[in-house]
Amino acid sequence: MAKVKVAVLASGRGSNFKAIQEHIKAGRCDAEIKVLITNNPDAPAISIAKDNKIPVEIIDKSGFPDREKMDERIKELLDRYGAELVVLAGYMLILKGRKLLESYKNRIINIHPALLPAFPGATAQKDAFEYGVKVSGVTIHFVDESLDAGPIIYQEAVDISDCKSAEETAAKILKTEHKAYAKVVDSFSKGHYAVEGRRARFVPSS
Amino acid sequence: MAKVKVAVLASGRGSNFKAIQEHIKAGRCDAEIKVLITNNPDAPAISIAKDNKIPVEIIDKSGFPDREKMDERIKELLDRYGAELVVLAGYMLILKGRKLLESYKNRIINIHPALLPAFPGATAQKDAFEYGVKVSGVTIHFVDESLDAGPIIYQEAVDISDCKSAEETAAKILKTEHKAYAKVVDSFSKGHYAVEGRRARFVPSS
Numbered sequence: 001m002a003k004v005k006v007a008v009l010a011s012g013r014g015s016n017f018k019a020i021q022e023h024i025k026a027g028r029c030d031a032e033i034k035v036l037i038t039n040n041p042d043a044p045a046i047s048i049a050k051d052n053k054i055p056v057e058i059i060d061k062s063g064f065p066d067r068e069k070m071d072e073r074i075k076e077l078l079d080r081y082g083a084e085l086v087v088l089a090g091y092m093l094i095l096k097g098r099k100l101l102e103s104y105k106n107r108i109i110n111i112h113p114a115l116l117p118a119f120p121g122a123t124a125q126k127d128a129f130e131y132g133v134k135v136s137g138v139t140i141h142f143v144d145e146s147l148d149a150g151p152i153i154y155q156e157a158v159d160i161s162d163c164k165s166a167e168e169t170a171a172k173i174l175k176t177e178h179k180a181y182a183k184v185v186d187s188f189s190k191g192h193y194a195v196e197g198r199r200a201r202f203v204p205s206s
Numbered sequence: 207m208a209k210v211k212v213a214v215l216a217s218g219r220g221s222n223f224k225a226i227q228e229h230i231k232a233g234r235c236d237a238e239i240k241v242l243i244t245n246n247p248d249a250p251a252i253s254i255a256k257d258n259k260i261p262v263e264i265i266d267k268s269g270f271p272d273r274e275k276m277d278e279r280i281k282e283l284l285d286r287y288g289a290e291l292v293v294l295a296g297y298m299l300i301l302k303g304r305k306l307l308e309s310y311k312n313r314i315i316n317i318h319p320a321l322l323p324a325f326p327g328a329t330a331q332k333d334a335f336e337y338g339v340k341v342s343g344v345t346i347h348f349v350d351e352s353l354d355a356g357p358i359i360y361q362e363a364v365d366i367s368d369c370k371s372a373e374e375t376a377a378k379i380l381k382t383e384h385k386a387y388a389k390v391v392d393s394f395s396k397g398h399y400a401v402e403g404r405r406a407r408f409v410p411s412s
Binding site for chain 1: 321322323324325336337338339340341343357358360361362363367403404405406
């Protein structure tokens with residue numbers, strides 16, 4: 001099987017980026033990260049890229065008249081690096097560029113630390129803990145113009161009934177995120193996802 | 207341990223009622239169902255009760271001026287049969303009586319065929335299937351004045367990624383419902399649930 005060519009977008013620590021790269025190095029994820037694109041020149045993710053000799057592209061929001069133009073620049077970079085799959089790993093801006101979303105339709109994925117549609121938004125683990133759910137989890141979904149509501153590729157439940165705080169909940173879910181994201185990235189080297197209505201179904205390469 | 211004295215409220219087929227009764231007979235659920243209360247004189251649940259020599263009380267909504275009075279009648283029956291735990295098993299009316307809800311606070315439980323707060327309401331399995339989630343499940347929660355939003359006692363995930371229809375989804379979740387509900391009813395013979403904020407925590411009897 002050919003390795004899937006991946007671009008990672010991250011704004012912060014990039015712990016999922018790091019986890020995927022480690023799975024790749026361990027031979028458990030048939031992918032090659034061609035570029036890290038970040039909007040944050042101070043993102044710790046940058047040093048992970050440098051440690052692994054992955055090119056880094058920094059995009060400064062202030063250099064663009066609007067988000068449409070900024071996302072066009074992202075699209076140009078994805079094209080240039082030959083990205084087949086775009087992996088959001090803590091990218092804190094919502095992708096809004098129409099050209100980007102159309103050109104990379106069903107090729108941009110995000111991970112969310114809850115079982116969507118429960119607990120969307122930026123404080124999912126805290127929200128789940130405070131709601132008192134016993135089961136939360138991880139959702140990996142395609143990114144479209146909606147917020148946290150693109151077609152779901154993969155979900156995994158995490159038992160949080162013993163968690164004593166929002167922080168403990170987040171830490172437990174993060175462990176599942178790291179494995180799940182690498183597994184899903186790997187799946188793109190072995191097939192694709194057919195999206196019918198809102199339902200995504202894996203179709204292995206023949 | 208003493209058996210927990212249960213009243214079941216059902217309006218329809220009562221498949222969860224039947225499952226709990228079977229677990230009791232098999233010695234896997236330390237409970238005794240003292241009465242079936244139904245608002246539907248044609249409910250198939252009635253014959254399950256009769257087969258098991260469980261008294262049946264039929265409450266006709268039209269016989270009461272309002273729901274407050276009807277729920278007062280339910281409270282009287284619960285008191286008379288000495289119910290320690292009230293189990294809703296497909297009871298299609300929302301409990302609204304203030305006296306009933308206060309007197310039996312944290313002693314009325316309901317089962318919902320989804321991982322709340324995702325997919326509340328009467329068509330949870332269909333909604334989950336159509337949304338395209340890969341993981342749904344079962345929630346058992348205390349009943350309060352809210353709809354499907356009382357403190358959660360128990361949740362169990364069900365992988366529905368292979369389900370091909372809403373019906374298949376419902377059937378798969380129902381199997382988990384039957385086991386989970388009997389397990390939670392049994393837990394009330396071994397302790398109680400402390401509710402702090404929205405979070406419910408099992409406290410074993412000393």
